[in-house]
Amino acid sequence: MNTKRFSKDTFDKFKNTAQKTLHRSLDQHIKLAVTGFSGSGKTAFITALIKHLTSQTNKTNLPFFDVIREQRLIAVKQIPQRALDIPTFDYASAVGCLLNETPSWPSSTQRINTLTLALKFESRHVLKQHLSPVSTVYLELIDYPGEWLVDLPMLNQDYQAWSQAVLKVLKQPQYRGYAKEFLDMLASFDGGALVDESILKQLSQHYQQLLVTLKAQTNIAQLQPGRMLIPGDLAGAPVLLFFPCFSAGEHSNDSQYNHLQSRFNAYKQQVVTPFYKQHFCQFDRQIVLVDVLSALSDGPDTLKEQEDALRNIVQVFDYGRSGLLKRLFYPKIDKVLFAANKCDHVSYEQQPLLAKLLHSMLHEQSNDLRFAGVEIDTMAISAVQSTQQKQVVEAGKSLNCIQGKPNNEQHTITFLPPEPPSHRLSRAQWPAQGFDFLSFAPVPAQEGCLSHVRLDHVLQFLLGDKLR
Ligand SMILES: Nc1nc2c(ncn2[C@@H]2O[C@H](COP(=O)(O)OP(=O)(O)OP(=O)(O)O)[C@@H](O)[C@H]2O)c(=O)[nH]1
Ligand SMILES: [Mg+2]
Structure with a gap:
């Protein structure tokens, strides 16, 4: 029966590829x-x-x-x-x-x-x-x-490079407040110690919670691994129980560090690679x-x-x-x-x-x-x-405004958006008042x-x- 299914699957695959x-x-x-x-x-x-x-x-x-x-x-x-x-x-x-x-x-x-x-x-x-x-x-x-x-750029990184990159981001001033608890726990984590599943699980869950908080509170794009945010059918799977950790020197096969590294590699091989290839x-x-x-x-x-x-x-x-x-x-x-x-x-x-x-x-x-x-x-x-474009005259001056219903609000408003920059700005060039743009609901069809x-x-x- 298996052979039959295999043959049909193979035939379908072949047919699809041939058609494409x-x-x-x-x-x-x-x-x-x-x-x-x-x-x-x-x-x-x-x-x-x-x-x-x-x-x-x-x-x-x-x-x-x-x-x-x-x-x-x-x-x-x-x-x-x-x-x-x-x-x-x-x-x-x-x-x-x-x-x-x-x-x-x-x-x-x-x-x-x-x-x-x-x-x-x-x-x-x-x-x-x-x-x-x-x-x-x-x-x-x-x-x-x-x-x-x-997750796709992780394919070009090993565990150490990935950990360094992630920790560098988490230590930046704008994210340090959110990451403090995890970073404190990581500071007392001994990568060279014999593997202890409960410690790995606890820190992985803290790391996952940190990603969820960063996703909700900030606009940071690179939150890895992405399956910790949307696990699909991987919720609770051991392949998701890892976190970034920097540890110098060699470690034995049954060390905490090596276990984390193996899970990182498994995540790449079993989750990211098939997603990329398919x-x-x-x-x-x-x-x-x-x-x-x-x-x-x-x-x-x-x-x-x-x-x-x-x-x-x-x-x-x-x-x-x-x-x-x-x-x-x-x-x-x-x-x-x-x-x-x-x-x-x-x-x-x-x-x-x-x-x-x-x-x-x-x-x-x-x-x-x-x-x-x-x-x-x-x-x-x-x-x-x-939104719709709207000209508003104020004190004899014509202003290019937009009109729409902000997301989650009941009423239509007329809004004068700030002028976006036409090129990258350094921190010093950034306007003191920042940029305050609004998001709107779709215009009714x-x-x-x-x-x-x-x-x-x-x-x-x-x-x-x-x-x-
Ligand atoms: N004005 C405007 N807003 C948009 C448009 N497309 C999306 N948005 C806004 O952006 C939000 C996200 O849009 P989605 O299409 O869900 O974005 P996505 O890339 O599919 O997001 P994920 O599914 O989370 O990966 C929407 O809820 C809107 O608030 C658009 O064409 N115009
Ligand atoms: Mg989407």
């Missing part, structure tokens, strides 16, 4: 990496993308998306996904939240899920036209908890969503931490251009869009500043990627619109239609060339 390879060979398969830390807007972005592609495909809504402006998009439909062991992205409930009479944001993601769209369009491509004037492109999307993304390779295109405004509201340290975290994440993906044959089996990301999301939390005139700021934060990475032949762009976007800011530019950049 065929689609790739015809340049018809796009796996899009929607990358971003927790709260950056991945779920809302995927929901908006599906909504606009499936039911809002008119030129007025998406004027900069060529296939729509040229009226060549025939229809877009969700199709059965390739991966049979991953839950399907719950589009109906996510879009339901946004379309509600009193709209709300979809909830934070607790597990990995996926969805594939088939985009049928009239092709202008000479070669494709000869085969058939109608082509289909398959767009594969994956949504996952942002916390798990942050879901985080073979991407063709990437959008990196960044919530720069929340980081600005938090202060210079958080903005710097976001920048470091983004740098670490970007290093994990495979970039470059590859010829047709290579692309069939080892696809690489050849277009990356860095998006300052939620740009409608500032006025229309201020939005270009956000794109500039993000560009300055990722300047080095962009340069490296360009060198590798990757096409890059940086934009300020809002996948789901949450008009006749079942969602609004966006520059989603059409995003679609054109990421998919336009594949839909010619």
Whole structure:
């Protein structure tokens, strides 16, 4: 019976791979990496993308998306996904939240899920036209908890390097208050002593509690291991019972330190590696969503931490251009869009500043990627619109304000957002009053239609060339 199941599974896998390879060979398969830390807007972005592609495909809504402006998009439909062991992205409930009479944001993601769209369009491509004037492109999307993304850079670290990096962050002034209890306990922990399971468990639980507190109280992006925040089916598993610890010198096999090291390695091998291999390779295109405004509201340290975290994440993906044959089996990301999301939390005139700021934060990475032949762009976007622009005249002066309903509030307000900087600021350059931005609920849908800011530019950049 096992053999039978094995054969069927193997056959299904083979069929899926063969199908994907065929689609790739015809340049018809796009796996899009929607990358971003927790709260950056991945779920809302995927929901908006599906909504606009499936039911809002008119030129007025998406004027900069060529296939729509040229009226060549025939229809877009969700199709059965390739991966049979991953839950399907719950589009109906996510879009339901946004379309509600009193709209709300979809909830934070607790597990990995996926969805594939088939985009049928009239092709202008000479070669494709000869085969058939109608082509289909398959767009594969994956949504996952942002916390798990942050684990990927751990693959390039050993236990000692990881511990040093984490402890360095925890000892920074802005986090030391939260971490004090854990750091005090760690100071009296003897890594060289014989293993004592109860001590390891106690400290691991303290460390986990510290991560939960930091997630709730700060905007720090790199909280590792991510499964301590969203364990999925690993809740209580021994592979999660570890914490960062620095201990010089050699240790015996049955020392506390060696046990922690083994668990760290097991976490990498059994949790992070499969996640990476199954879901985080073979991407063709990437959008990196960044919530720069929340980081600005938090202060210079958080903005710097976001920048470091983004740098670490970007290093994990495979970039470059590859010829047709290579692309069939080892696809690489050849277009990356860095998006300052939620740009409608500032006025229309201020939005270009956000794109500039993000560009300055990722300047080095962009340069490296360009060198590798990757096409890059940086934009300020809002996948789901949450405010309207409003001109207010005060004391004879015209002010560019925004109007919307702040999250968890009953009434609409008119708000004059502070001016975001157009480049990275040092601590000394940081304004004394800081930056106080607000978050808003989605704008109520008009006749079942969602609004966006520059989603059409995003679609054109990421998919336009594949839909010619
Ligand atoms: N203005 C605006 N706010 C957004 C947008 N997308 C998300 N937000 C805000 O950001 C919050 C988080 O959005 P999610 O889509 O859940 O973020 P996520 O990246 O999926 O987060 P995890 O599932 O925790 O990884 C929402 O609750 C909104 O407050 C957007 O397009 N525009
Ligand atoms: Mg999500």
